[in-house]
Amino acid sequence: MPHDHAYKQFFSHPEMVEDLLTGFVHESWVAQLDFATLERVSGSYISDDLRERENDMIWRVKYGEGNEWLYIYLLLEFQSTVDHWMSVRLMTYVGLLYQDLIKSKQLPTTRTLPPVFPIVLYNGERRWRAPTKLSDLVQAMPEPLQQWQPQQQFMLIEEHQFSDEELKPLKNLVATLFRLENVDTIEHLAQVIGTLVKWIEKPQQSSLRQAFVAWLKQGPLQRLSHESEPKLDALKDLHEVQQMLSKRVDEWIKQWKADGLAEGRAEGKLEGRLEGREEGIQIGIAKGQQLEQVNSLRFVLQHRFGELPDWVDEKLLEADQSTLKRWLLNAYQVDQLDHLFN
Known part of the structure; x- marks a missing residue:
């Protein structure tokens, strides 16, 4: 379209x-x-x-x-x-x-x-x-x-x-359209669509829902989801779009966790050549678990606050496992991103 x-x-x-x-x-x-x-x-x-x-x-x-x-x-x-x-x-x-x-x-x-x-x-x-x-x-x-x-x-x-920070507080369909125009990650897209679904769920708004679905398939979904064209064409409702994105995000999280664990094990094994094979494997597992925590926390923060500034990644990579665990527990409680780290 x-x-x-x-x-x-x-x-x-x-x-x-x-x-x-x-x-x-x-x-x-x-x-x-x-x-x-x-x-x-x-x-x-x-x-x-x-x-x-x-x-x-x-x-x-x-x-x-x-x-x-x-x-x-x-x-x-x-x-x-x-x-x-x-x-x-x-x-x-x-x-x-x-x-x-x-x-x-x-x-x-x-x-x-x-x-x-x-x-x-x-x-x-x-x-x-x-x-x-x-x-x-x-x-x-x-x-x-x-x-x-x-x-x-x-x-x-x-x-x-208009920036996403300006538009996000507005309960406004046009503001949501503008936000969708500018999303740059699949997680951000899923977050904004989750909000949109709640606002246009009345039976008399079915035509407007269809307008959003048709545009999403030709715009943000095509640009970010990397789904095949037949799969996108099969989407008929906003709820189907939301479910497809949630599934895709879950798959990505699992892949991040697997990649993080593999990377941590490989790095630990390399260090283990100097400190002993068994100790190296333990280091690898620990680093893999820490990277898993970082990726999980990063996903939660993106889901709540949208695109994250660079300083957040620096904070996450510098933190130890206990700190990451505390932040993950508090991530759904804070109203502002910087409050989590203060």
Whole structure:
């Protein structure tokens, strides 16, 4: 599934649009929105010019005491290059939307237009440096002329500028989508999906679950799990994805333990040539057990706190077996990673 098509599937669900607004638009008026009225604008109200824009979505929601409509114009931008003239594009699209509302007689009164809130959700890797205000694109002019210039501004949400630390505390589906975009280990992926499963388990959310499964199979799962394509294609539900990842993580832990024990035994036997064969084997077993503790603790910490900083590995490798055992017992009790080591 192409990336832009997947996102269009996501944001055809009102839960995603609501979480985008409540989680990433930090404006006081958002609290006045009645999300029970949130609805996708019918294609019959949109001209061919706008319908052909496959990555744009238009929603409306009632706000304030007057129970009026606010239109949300959501533009999904997946270009590898930043569009310097985006403000001009948005001005054109908002103008077309107004023309359609006038023609279809969807206005609140005969002589006023509803407010429109334009959002650009940008997924590209390159930083967005283009102006978000049309006025910043217009060359300098005498002050008396400024009042005659068109005005347009859009809200930019730059997906890759949010860190996992910022997103993790948010109980928000869009934040979870952003986290999934940036996971770099199978353990981290399993952790985030475990959270997602709990949030969209209602029967009426089956379509949204399917959208996540379809995207995961073409994105993070394909990139990180190393499963064959037929196995990924067979996954139909988020619970199946979660079970597959848990099985894969368990297999990796067993392999880490086996590798650690073998490495420890080999190293111990090498030292044993100098200190005696029996003693060497004992050293090898001890080192293998210690490496097993390190790998087990590291997995638990990754499952709880995500990707670990380099200093954690240094701490784990320097610790003795009794310290590692104590940390492993406390790993599920602490709320912050650094508290475990303090």
